[in-house]
Amino acid sequence: SQQGEEDPQALSIQEGENATMNCSYKTSINNLQWYRQNSGRGLVHLILIRSNEREKHSGRLRVTLDTSKKSSSLLITASRAADTASYFCANHGGTSYDKVIFGPGTSLSVIP
Amino acid sequence: ETGVTQSPTHLIKTRGQQVTLRCSSQSGHNTVSWYQQALGQGPQFIFQYYREEENGRGNFPPRFSGLQFPNYSSELNVNALELDDSALYLCASSPRTSGRVDTQYFGPGTRLTVL
Numbered sequence: 001s002q003q004g005e006e007d008p009q010a011l012s013i014q015e016g017e018n019a020t021m022n023c024s025y026k027t028s029i030n031n032l033q034w035y036r037q038n039s040g041r042g043l044v045h046l047i048l049i050r051s052n053e054r055e056k057h058s059g060r061l062r063v064t065l066d067t068s069k070k071s072s073s074l075l076i077t078a079s080r081a082a083d084t085a086s087y088f089c090a091n092h093g094g095t096s097y098d099k100v101i102f103g104p105g106t107s108l109s110v111i112p
Numbered sequence: 113e114t115g116v117t118q119s120p121t122h123l124i125k126t127r128g129q130q131v132t133l134r135c136s137s138q139s140g141h142n143t144v145s146w147y148q149q150a151l152g153q154g155p156q157f158i159f160q161y162y163r164e165e166e167n168g169r170g171n172f173p174p175r176f177s178g179l180q181f182p183n184y185s186s187e188l189n190v191n192a193l194e195l196d197d198s199a200l201y202l203c204a205s206s207p208r209t210s211g212r213v214d215t216q217y218f219g220p221g222t223r224l225t226v227l
Contacts (some may be wrong), residue, residue, distance in 0.1 A: 003154070004154070033115055033216070034119075034214065035218075039221075040149075040151075040200055040221075041220050041221060042114070042116075042202060042218040042219050042220040042221050043113075043155070043202065043218040043220070045215050045216065045217065048127075048215055088154050088155070090155075098158050099157055099160075099168050099170065100156045100216070101157065102154035102156070102157075103154050104154045105153075105154050110129065112127075
């Protein structure tokens with residue numbers, strides 16, 4: 001299957017702690033995006049990391065990409081209750097983004 | 113808010129019926145992709161439209177079809193609805209540039225329930 005795998009499936013942490021989510025694929029990762037989704041609504045784009053990049057930061061978010069291991073991780077530092085959501089990685093195949101393969105998501109709960 | 117809108121927000125149909133979902137892309141975006149998201153799962157790619165032509169398709173049967181209009185808005189049509197078609201349907205628009213992956217901006221989705 002081309003579908004990505006994410007772990008953990010669910011994560012519960014205290015406000016102020018860091019949260020790490022991992023994503024891996026059996027096929028090669030070319031360009032990977034991370035999204036957040038609140039309560040079954042639309043997805044919000046967080047970060048795009050291209051295949052020639054190894055690490056990217058955006059505010060409290062840090063994404064790493066290891067193309068040799070076909071994996072990526074998302075770190076949220078100093079988590080807040082508002083970070084409670086589902087987080088998805090999405091792999092864009094090759095230079096064409098005709099087909100985007102999402103992982104099953106990690107459900108994050110941040111307890112105030 | 114991404115500027116991508118979808119209608120309707122919710123829809124209830126019965127098995128065997130047909131449904132049309134609509135998506136207005138963000139201004140300046142010429143590419144629209146459609147996804148199906150079952151409860152508790154990640155979105156599954158249905159197909160993508162670029163300049164009114166289908167530009168890639170996932171593992172969905174032909175009863176899932178689409179259109180893109182000159183203003184780049186799009187429709188998803190599903191015929192002969194089945195119970196398993198119950199899901200959140202998401203569209204995403206993006207400004208396709210030559211050979212380079214661009215961010216997709218998602219609409220809020222249409223929740224389809226098939227009874």
